[in-house]
Amino acid sequence: MVSLTRRPGAKRPAIKRKPPIDPQNLLIREFVTPEGVDLRLQLGSAGERAGAFLLDGVIIIVAFMILAYAAQAAAGAFGLAEGEGREFVAAV
Numbered sequence: 679m680v681s682l683t684r685r686p687g688a689k690r691p692a693i694k695r696k697p698p699i700d701p702q703n704l705l706i707r708e709f710v711t712p713e714g715v716d717l718r719l720q721l722g723s724a725g726e727r728a729g730a731f732l733l734d735g736v737i738i739i740v741a742f743m744i745l746a747y748a749a750q751a752a753a754g755a756f757g758l759a760e761g762e763g764r765e766f767v768a769a770v
Contacts, residue, residue: 705721722730 687754705723706718707721708716708718710716
C-alpha cells in the first residue's frame with residue numbers, strides 16, 4: 679500500500695509565488711520598433727473599445743451613404759434618367 683503522507687523530516691518543495699497582478703499592467707503593451715523607438719501603449723478597456731467599434735460603424739455607414747448619394751448625383755449630371763441605370767449606380 680502506498681502512503682500519501684510525508685516522511686518525517688522531509689522538506690517541502692519550494693513554491694515559487696508570482697507577484698500580484700496589477701490590472702492596469704494587463705492593458706499596457708511595450709515593444710520596440712525596427713527604428714529602435716521604445717513604445718509603451720495602454721490599451722483601452724472593453725467599454726472604450728466597444729464604443730470605438732460602434733463609432734467606427736456609424737462613420738462607415740454615413741460615409742457610404744454620402745458616396746452613394748454623390749454617385750447618384752453624378753449619374754444624373756451625366757444624363758442618366760431614372761430608369762436608365764441611375765439606381766444601379768447609386769446601389770454600387
